[in-house]
Amino acid sequence: MSTVVLLIITGFGLGAMYFLIASGLSLIYGLMGVLNFAHGAFLTVGSYATWYTETKLGGISVAPRFVLAALVGLAVGTVFAALVELVLIRPLYGRHIEQVLVTVGLGLCVTALASAIWTNDAKFVSLPRWTARTTGVLGASIPNDRWLEIATAAVVLFALQLFLRRTRYGLIVRAGVENRAMVTALGIDVRRAFTLVFAIGGLAAALAGVLSALYFGTVDPQRGTSLLIFAFIVVVIGGLGSIGGTAIAAVVVALVQQFANYYASSGMGDLSVVLLLAVVLLVRPHGLTPAAAT
């Protein structure tokens, strides 16, 4: 029983990271039709900025230092993503293949640059001591960082929904996902929404970067890419452009992965996720939910 509880809660923690990456991917794809291969790079940039700030901040105790470093990481990730949209994606509007190719190139460059400067080794992040302790739930000892991951993802889910449903820009984004040409025809500049969506995606990905530092205790240059692949699977299963669907799919994928890895053998989790994707696509080619930013 305690193992099952541990697996479920760890699965939710992993799902939280998948959701944070996938929600940005899903919004960007839904609105702009760009499959963003640089999304893993946003995560890398955010997590390395966090780690780097932390090593440079001496003299204060661990907890505030980590919070401060995380805030810097988030800011850097957001600004980086917005710049990518403005500088690299904007000149290629309407040329989807080229946009995808540029994000592929950017993903390669950022990963290579990170490993050139800071080597391929994982870097340890000093974390507040609270995160290393465990809490007992129904006989299972749950590492405390899992709660933080789940809570963060829940807040982001709530905030995104609020943004999409209650604000004017959210309305434009939702309308743009539905029918971009019509929104443009109504005289609304969708391009500002593009930059906004990229910034939000970058923020969420950088947040995932910070949380992955909590989850694994380290940052490393390849993590963005490896998490990105599962985020892609989550996005496709959840239905492109749908935040609610993405959240459900993230949890389902992470749970399937955790349980298969534990009860079958390690590596089986990844295979079962792929199988899940194949089954979902065969039964419902458009994912679990129809495309609409809800």
Add this chain to the structure above:
Amino acid sequence: MKRLAIPVALVALLAFAPKLAVDIPVLFKSSLDSPGTLQLLALMLTFAGLAFTYDLLFGYTGLLSFGHALYFAVGVYVAGIAMTRWHWGFWPAVLFTAALGIVLPLVFGAVSLRVGGIAFAMVTLAFAQAGSVLAFKNPGVDYTKLPSGLVGILNTKHLYWLALAYAVGVFLIGRWAINSSPGRVWQAIRENELRVEVLGLRPFDFKLMAFVLASFLATIGGIVYLVLISGASPEVTGPSFTLALLVMVVIGGAGSRWGALVGGLVYTYLDHRLADLAGSHAISTLPSVLRTPLQEPLFILGLVFILVVYFAPGGLARLGRIRRRPAALEEAL
């Protein structure tokens, strides 16, 4: 005939390369007939052929697959495992792998081609990821039973000829397929799939045909690679390897006659030689801000790739010519 003259002369020249004790100072470390240089040339040719198989999908049929590495990995791993674990001879292993190189893409292609565009890219990516997970679980494969002419440092020239034969073979088969009537349908699908459907053809069948052909040729490439490296490393199974193929094709020029081959040669060359060039005097005297990124081949290649996308959309093959954009590739997404 005139158009044939230059390529034929080039292939003949390449075929004689192992007999030429010529030094090419900056480009290669040692003379042309030395095993080190031949090995690099053989790798370049293998990847050139491989890039061409990817171009069949991406450049000619408009299918953006992120799982092409899987079929290459099938060639490397299945042949390797058949020889080392199952103790099969060389030829039975090759035949079995080749057969698998038709059956697997037939099955996986039939599943993934049910969806188009981005979803297709994702499904192929997922299948390749699954293959990569399997490979990383049992990474060790080394050779035992290669024919004696393909083993040993003195026989590097045979490996080189094998790679040359692969590149030329893939190119000839590919060109023949592209110019055949199904090949014309592939290009029509790339241009406008709906229209092909309206004309009464089933795009699915033709896409599957292209998928199986490209994957089969990639599997053969995997066997050539296994022989060449006499071993396998799981890096060639991952999605980043498919991205490398995509980079080769785009740098060279997607859907053009020589593009993929040129891209494969240039990419592989840079990937192996940039590290050496970075150690050269000109670069080691630079300040570390510039030096560090320049030592990372993938950084340079990524940068070149982005620059090509912006400033030379036709790739190297179309540099300097009037730009005839494959507008149709837009439709693929």
